[in-house]
Amino acid sequence: MRLAQLISPELSTLLRDHPEEVRELLDEIHPEDVADLVGELEDDRGVALLQQLPTNYAAQVFERLDEDRQAQLMTLMGVDSAARLIVEMDADERADLYSQLPPDVGETLLETIERVDPEIAEDVEELARWPDTSAGGLMTTDYISLAPRLTIGDAINVLRRRAGDAETIDTIFALDGSEALVGVLPIRQMLLAEPGERIDEVMTRNIIAVPPEMDQEDVARKLAKYDFNSIPVVDADGKMLGVITSDDILDVLTEEQSEDVQKMAAVEPIGSEYFDTSIWIFLRKRAPWLLVLFFGGFFSASAMKAYDHVLAVITHLSFYVPLLVSAGGNSGAQSSSLVIRGLAIGEIQSGDWLKVLVRELTQGITLGVLLAVFGFGRAMLVGDGPLFATLIATTIVGLVVMGCVIGGMLPMLLHRIGVDPATSSTPFIATLIDALGILLYLSLAQFLFSEVLAAAPSPG
Amino acid sequence: MRLAQLISPELSTLLRDHPEEVRELLDEIHPEDVADLVGELEDDRGVALLQQLPTNYAAQVFERLDEDRQAQLMTLMGVDSAARLIVEMDADERADLYSQLPPDVGETLLETIERVDPEIAEDVEELARWPDTSAGGLMTTDYISLAPRLTIGDAINVLRRRAGDAETIDTIFALDGSEALVGVLPIRQMLLAEPGERIDEVMTRNIIAVPPEMDQEDVARKLAKYDFNSIPVVDADGKMLGVITSDDILDVLTEEQSEDVQKMAAVEPIGSEYFDTSIWIFLRKRAPWLLVLFFGGFFSASAMKAYDHVLAVITHLSFYVPLLVSAGGNSGAQSSSLVIRGLAIGEIQSGDWLKVLVRELTQGITLGVLLAVFGFGRAMLVGDGPLFATLIATTIVGLVVMGCVIGGMLPMLLHRIGVDPATSSTPFIATLIDALGILLYLSLAQFLFSEVLAAAPSPG
Numbered sequence: 040m041r042l043a044q045l046i047s048p049e050l051s052t053l054l055r056d057h058p059e060e061v062r063e064l065l066d067e068i069h070p071e072d073v074a075d076l077v078g079e080l081e082d083d084r085g086v087a088l089l090q091q092l093p094t095n096y097a098a099q100v101f102e103r104l105d106e107d108r109q110a111q112l113m114t115l116m117g118v119d120s121a122a123r124l125i126v127e128m129d130a131d132e133r134a135d136l137y138s139q140l141p142p143d144v145g146e147t148l149l150e151t152i153e154r155v156d157p158e159i160a161e162d163v164e165e166l167a168r169w170p171d172t173s174a175g176g177l178m179t180t181d182y183i184s185l186a187p188r189l190t191i192g193d194a195i196n197v198l199r200r201r202a203g204d205a206e207t208i209d210t211i212f213a214l215d216g217s218e219a220l221v222g223v224l225p226i227r228q229m230l231l232a233e234p235g236e237r238i239d240e241v242m243t244r245n246i247i248a249v250p251p252e253m254d255q256e257d258v259a260r261k262l263a264k265y266d267f268n269s270i271p272v273v274d275a276d277g278k279m280l281g282v283i284t285s286d287d288i289l290d291v292l293t294e295e296q297s298e299d300v301q302k303m304a305a306v307e308p309i310g311s312e313y314f315d316t317s318i319w320i321f322l323r324k325r326a327p328w329l330l331v332l333f334f335g336g337f338f339s340a341s342a343m344k345a346y347d348h349v350l351a352v353i354t355h356l357s358f359y360v361p362l363l364v365s366a367g368g369n370s371g372a373q374s375s376s377l378v379i380r381g382l383a384i385g386e387i388q389s390g391d392w393l394k395v396l397v398r399e400l401t402q403g404i405t406l407g408v409l410l411a412v413f414g415f416g417r418a419m420l421v422g423d424g425p426l427f428a429t430l431i432a433t434t435i436v437g438l439v440v441m442g443c444v445i446g447g448m449l450p451m452l453l454h455r456i457g458v459d460p461a462t463s464s465t466p467f468i469a470t471l472i473d474a475l476g477i478l479l480y481l482s483l484a485q486f487l488f489s490e491v492l493a494a495a496p497s498p499g
Numbered sequence: 500m501r502l503a504q505l506i507s508p509e510l511s512t513l514l515r516d517h518p519e520e521v522r523e524l525l526d527e528i529h530p531e532d533v534a535d536l537v538g539e540l541e542d543d544r545g546v547a548l549l550q551q552l553p554t555n556y557a558a559q560v561f562e563r564l565d566e567d568r569q570a571q572l573m574t575l576m577g578v579d580s581a582a583r584l585i586v587e588m589d590a591d592e593r594a595d596l597y598s599q600l601p602p603d604v605g606e607t608l609l610e611t612i613e614r615v616d617p618e619i620a621e622d623v624e625e626l627a628r629w630p631d632t633s634a635g636g637l638m639t640t641d642y643i644s645l646a647p648r649l650t651i652g653d654a655i656n657v658l659r660r661r662a663g664d665a666e667t668i669d670t671i672f673a674l675d676g677s678e679a680l681v682g683v684l685p686i687r688q689m690l691l692a693e694p695g696e697r698i699d700e701v702m703t704r705n706i707i708a709v710p711p712e713m714d715q716e717d718v719a720r721k722l723a724k725y726d727f728n729s730i731p732v733v734d735a736d737g738k739m740l741g742v743i744t745s746d747d748i749l750d751v752l753t754e755e756q757s758e759d760v761q762k763m764a765a766v767e768p769i770g771s772e773y774f775d776t777s778i779w780i781f782l783r784k785r786a787p788w789l790l791v792l793f794f795g796g797f798f799s800a801s802a803m804k805a806y807d808h809v810l811a812v813i814t815h816l817s818f819y820v821p822l823l824v825s826a827g828g829n830s831g832a833q834s835s836s837l838v839i840r841g842l843a844i845g846e847i848q849s850g851d852w853l854k855v856l857v858r859e860l861t862q863g864i865t866l867g868v869l870l871a872v873f874g875f876g877r878a879m880l881v882g883d884g885p886l887f888a889t890l891i892a893t894t895i896v897g898l899v900v901m902g903c904v905i906g907g908m909l910p911m912l913l914h915r916i917g918v919d920p921a922t923s924s925t926p927f928i929a930t931l932i933d934a935l936g937i938l939l940y941l942s943l944a945q946f947l948f949s950e951v952l953a954a955a956p957s958p959g
Contacts, residue, residue, distance in 0.1 A: 068705060071725050195690075202690045209669055209728070226686065230655075230662045245528060263753065265531050266746035268669070268728050285745045286726035292749065293723065296756040297840050303760070304836030304925060305829060313841035314854065318861055325833050326866060332829050333870050336822035337877060343818040344881075350817060354810055357817035358803040361933045362796035364821055369765060369792050369926040373785050376764030380757050381773035394774065401778055402785065409786055410793050417797060421804075465764060465925050466829040473821045 070096065074103035077112075086116045089124070098127030105315075106139040113148075122151040126159050129206050131179035131287065133159075134166030166281070174258045175251030177291065178272045178281030181206040185238060187213040187221055192234030198226075207269045207284050213242050219277040220246060248273040251280055255291045260385055262288050299383055302461035303376065305332060332466050338474035339364075346481035349488070352495040355423065356484055359431060364476040366410055367438030368469035374399050374446030375468050379460045382450060392451045396444065403443030407436035430487050434480045441479070442472055530556065534563035537572075546576045549584070558587030565775075566599040573608070582611040586619050589666045591639035591747065593619075594626030626741070634718045635711030637751065638732045638741030641666040645698060647673040647681055652694030658686075667729045667744050673702050679737040680706060708733040711740055715751045720845055722748050759843060762921035763836065765792060792926050798934035799824075806941035809948070812955040815883065816944055819891060824936040826870055827898030828929035834859050834906030835928050839920045842910060852911045856904065863903030867896035890947050894940045901939070902932055 073092075077085040077100060089097045089112070101109060101124050113121040125133055125148070137145050153160035162180050169175025183205050185194050194211060202208050211229060213222040222242030232241045248271045249258050262270050262285060272280045298308040305328040309316055343350065343360070350357055378395060381387035387395065411432035418428035446468050450460035485492065533552075537545045537560060549557045549572070561569060561584050573581040585593055585608070597605050613620035622640050629635025643665050645654055654671060662668050671689060673682040682702030692701045708731045709718050722730050722745060732740045758768040765788040769776055803810065803820070810817055838855060841847035847855065871892035878888035906928050910920035945952065 069707060069725060199690045202687045205687075208687050208690070227662045227665075227668050230659045230668070247529060259749070263746070263749040265529060268745065285728065285749065286723070288749065289719070289723040289745065289752065292752045292756075293844055296752075297844065300760070300763070300836050300840045303763075304832045306833050306837065309837075312846045313837065314846065314851070318858060318865075321837075321858070321862055322865055325830075325862065326869060329826070329829055329833070329866055329870065330873065333822070333826055333873060336825050339821040339825075340818045340877075343821070344815070347814070351814050354807070354814070355804070357810060357820070358800045360817070361799040361803070361820060361824055361937065362793070365796050365799075365926070365930060365933060366789070366793055368929070369789055370785075372764045372924075372926050373766050373789070376760050377766065377769075377773065377781075380760045384753060384757065386772045386774065391774070398778060398781075402781055405778075405782055406786060406789055410789065413790065413793060417800075464832075466825075466832050469828070469929070470825060473825060477821065 070099035071103055073100045077104060078108060082111060082115055086112055089116070090120070094123060095127045098124050101125075102128040102132040102136075106136055109136050110140060110144070113144075118147055118151050122148060122155055126152060126156050129179055130162055130166060130181045130281075131177065131206070134163050135171070135176075137163050138167045138171065169251055172255045173251060174249045174253040174255065174272050174283060175280065177255055177258065177283045177287050178251070179206045179284065180281050182210075182212060182269075182271075182282040183208055184212045184214045184279065187215065187237070187239035187242065189238050190234065191229060191232045191236050191238065191241070194224075194229065194238055195234070198229075207282055209268050210282075211238070212271060212279060212282075213238050214279055218279055220248065220271055220273050220279040222246065223271065246271065246273075249283070250274065256295050256383075258283060259288045259291050259295070295383075299379070299461045302459060303379060303464045305329070305464040305466040328464075328466075332470050335467075335470040336473065339470075339477050342474050342477040343481070346477075346485065349481055349485050349492060352492055353484065353488060355427075356481070359418075360477060360480070362414075363431070363434055363438055363480055364469075364473045366414075366435055367442040367472040367476045368465075369442070370403065370406055370439045371442035371446035371468040371472055372465040374402070374443045375450055375463055375465065378447050378450045379463070382454050382460050387451075389451065389455050392448070392455075395447050395451055399443040399447035400440065403440035404436070406443070407439030410439055411435040426487060430480075430484055434476075434483055437479050437483075438472065438476045441475060442468070445471060530559035531563055533560045537564060538568060542571060542575055546572055549576070550580070554583060555587045558584050561585075562588040562592040562596075566596055569596050570600060570604070573604075578607055578611050582608060582615055586612060586616050589639055590622055590626060590641045590741075591637065591666070594623050595631070595636075597623050598627045598631065629711055632715045633711060634709045634713040634715065634732050634743060635740065637715055637718065637743045637747050638711070639666045639744065640741045642670075642672060642729075642731075642742040643668055644672045644674045644739065647675065647697070647699035647702065649698050650694065651689060651692045651696050651698065651701070654684075654689065654698055655694070658689075667742055669728050670742075671698070672731060672739060672742075673698050674739055678739055680708065680731055680733050680739040682706070683731065706731065706733075709743070710734065716755050716843070718743060719748045719751050719755070755843075759839070759921045762919060763839065763924045765789070765924040765926040788924075788926075792930050795927075795930040796933065799930075799937050802934050802937040803941070806937075806945065809941055809945050809952060812952055813944065813948060815887075816941070819878075820937060820940070822874075823891070823894055823898055823940055824929075824933045826874075826895055827902040827932040827936045828925075829902070830863065830866055830899045831902030831906035831928040831932055832925040834862070834903045835910055835923055835925065838907050838910045839923070842914050842920045847911075849911065849915045852908070852915075855907050855911055859903040859907035860900065863900035864896070866903070867899030870899060871895040886947060890940075890944055894936075894943055897939050897943075898932065898936045901935060902928070905931060 077088060080088060089101060092100065125136065137148065140148065149160055149163060152163065166180065181204060183198060183201055185197060198208065198211070209226050211224045211226065212220055213224060215221050222239060222244050223246055224238055224242040228241055247265055249261060251272050251274060258270065267285070269282050269284045271282055274280055301308050307324040307328065309320065309324055378387060414435045415428045415432040418431045419425070449463040449468065453463055454460045537548060540548060549561060552560065585596065597608065600608065609620055609623060612623065626640065641664060643658060643661055645657060658668065658671070669686050671684040671686065672680055673684060675681050682699060682704050683706055684698055684702040688701055707725055709721060711732050711734060718730065727745070729742050729744045731742055734740055761768050767784040767788065769780065769784055838847060874895045875888045875892040878891045879885070909923040909928065913923055914920045
């Protein structure tokens with residue numbers, strides 16, 4: 040289905056025999072599709088293809104490759120050719136590539152770029168300074184800024200000259216002499232204004248911007264809230280540093296969501312595609328949590344052993360253990376997922392803990408009683424008797440309430456102390472409830488069946 | 500922190516005493532923030548505020564309210580006032596509101612709109628025809644289309660006249676006489692072209708579009724892949740139907756992800772914010788799955804009962820049951836989450852099942868052996884003896900392999916048969932593994948301890 044797979048063999052032949060025709064062929068194809076193709080070609084053919092393309096088109100293809108592939112091709116084409124491509128890339132993609140390179144390769148590249156265009160080298164260093172997952176790490180410096188006293192007519196002329204280089208032209212940013220952002224002018228407003236009007240007469244002064252330190256998830260939320268296509272990044276002094284565009288935010292949302300799903304299943308965030316990740320990486324991301332949970336499971340074994348004397352007399356108590364603890368674990372999984380998601384998208388705040396507690400407690404009691412009815416019925420049906428059925432029903436209510444409350448409160452607590460709430464994964468909560476549930480169940484059993492136990496011959 | 504909370508009391512006073520000043524005050528505020536405010540005002544004050552605003556600004560505020568709130572305010576302001584607001588809303592938001600209204604209210608509204616502007620009424624009906632979660636349900640008809648033979652100079656004049664109404668102006672769409680989409684012209688290209696050039700001389704003919712039936716998740720993926728701000732919707736005959744903008748896609752991604760998280764925790768998708776959802780709705784979304792899983796848990800109880808004779812002789816077998824089944828469940832949760840996420844973002848395709856199987860099998864064996872070593876050690880340490888420790892270790896390997904394989908393959912199977920893979924939730928896989936794991940463990944125990952069992956007195 041992918042264009043790349045369809046045309047790849049033909050293209051290889053063409054590249055060998057008539058490289059000059061390739062350029063024409065690709066003229067009408069989106070750089071993203073060419074990037075797919077370069078991803079599937081052998082290394083030297085990929086380099087040959089890139090070198091056949093006009094430099095600015097090649098740069099658009101190159102910036103769409105993943106960073107490992109970029110590094111591979113860079114080595115093959117030599118740092119000088121690579122630098123020519125890289126100066127044409129979008130500023131943010133360029134800085135990302137630079138941060139991913141081994142320090143010595145990055146240094147050599149930066150020196151080469153410095154010879155081609157010192158301003159770009161400086162720009163790369165400036166952008167690479169911010170953490171990858173902050174607003175500063177997402178922003179690009181390829182935006183259009185103008186003096187607020189310029190007329191719209193002049194502004195349109197500047198825009199026409201510079202539209203080719205800028206990553207986003209949907210908004211013009213008005214900066215004063217000290218580079219402070221004083222207004223924004225969407226291109227739509229610009230088209231509606233008269234050519235003789237000044238920018239500062241029509242621009243919006245109510246600026247919604249983000250600081251460079253802001254976490255990318257919060258940036259995504261802000262952009263989504265206001266339905267913007269881009270948002271400016273401004274430092275504490277009001278100085279404009281860059282712009283974040285919505286295409287990068289789509290990637291952030293997907294990435295953050297994958298991380299949350301992984302954490303919620305007790306897997307360390309992986310950050311690369313399923314088939315691009317080696318089994319060794321998967322093992323390293325899975326094994327530590329699986330071991331932690333396994334050691335946690337020792338408590339459930341010890342809890343059962345502690346009630347050895349009860350289990351020895353009433354053997355069929357043990358039959359219900361998996362059923363009971365999983366009812367608690369399942370309700371805990373439901374609650375924790377709902378609360379973790381609510382925290383992630385900002386529907387729930389730290390201060391809401393009491394409201395969450397009340398809601399989860401109410402649900403726990405209702406759901407617990409519902410399951411208890413069926414649990415009671417089941418025990419009666421298989422002939423365990425009313426006392427035993429009461430034990431099962433009571434334990435279920437206790438366990439489901441426990442599941443809902445722990446599942447709801449643990450993410451709140453983690454969020455409060457600054458740990459990602461997704462860490463309180465479903466398996467983690469289930470393990471906790473296994474041990475607590477067994478203690479509850481068997482201590483209740485000991486209490487309810489005290490007479491039976493007293494009458495039993497002591498074991499051994 | 501929210502602007503709305505800060506200014507709300509003052510605003511109420513101002514609205515009562517000097518309503519005309521409110522308009523000035525709000526001039527520099529983003530409609531999203533005013534919508535937050537209207538969300539928190541009492542109903543009649545909200546209506547009063549909306550009526551003080553210029554109609555097109557009020558429409559921007561109104562379209563940002565959630566659909567329940569829109570319906571409430573509509574009733575209060577009367578269908579005539581409401582219709583005046585609604586014709587100014589973005590076409591896609593307008594159609595969403597209409598689809599959410601009770602049929603009779605919707606009908607009345609549509610008739611009123613028809614009197615104000617028959618074209619808009621037709622447009623609402625056309626857009627409301629598509630399912631909410633399809634490309635057709637997301638698209639807007641407020642885009643700018645031009646004849647391909649127009650010059651750039653003329654196009655810019657049209658653009659200036661119509662920029663105010665269009666939801667997106669970042670791309671101009673070139674339609675032929677039969678409304679078929681023949682080319683796209685990003686505004687950036689337009690600014691770079693000479694005023695005398697014709698649109699069809701500079702437009703891109705390689706059009707990346709989506710059909711109206713396409714699922715919103717696939718649309719989101721396509722838009723993200725090509726880094727577009729908008730994507731055209733085109734029917735089977737090539738006729739242009741509308742445009743989807745990236746702000747709607749950000750909302751889709753968040754919504755789809757919330758649904759996946761909920762399904763993966765065995766909760767029916769909820770679709771409203773945590774605190775906006777009544778406890779009754781939560782119970783209805785949680786109870787059915789909790790009950791299904793509870794009934795599923797009966798199998799684990801029956802499985803244990805079936806090995807009654809083994810458990811009665813070797814009581815401490817039961818101590819390990821929760822530990823063992825949770826090791827299987829946890830590895831299953833890890834595998835299923837990784838595969839479900841891979842399927843959701845398109846990294847894994849149905850055809851990849853063999854590759855997934857091999858990967859999960861390899862991981863299952865490795866992780867199983869790792870846990871088995873610690874399980875063996877634990878059993879020896881507490882004095883259960885080498886035979887028992889071997890039983891524990893063997894069961895762990897079997898269970899972890901089972902967890903990884905079922906966790907990896909079940910989502911693939913569901914995806915193949917057209918069911919959302921997220922339905923194979925962590926609790927569902929854990930319940931399955933509980934029963935299978937107990938059977939594996941106790942049948943192995945029966946085999947390994949056959950001599951002990953034969954020597955034991957048959958139970959009374």
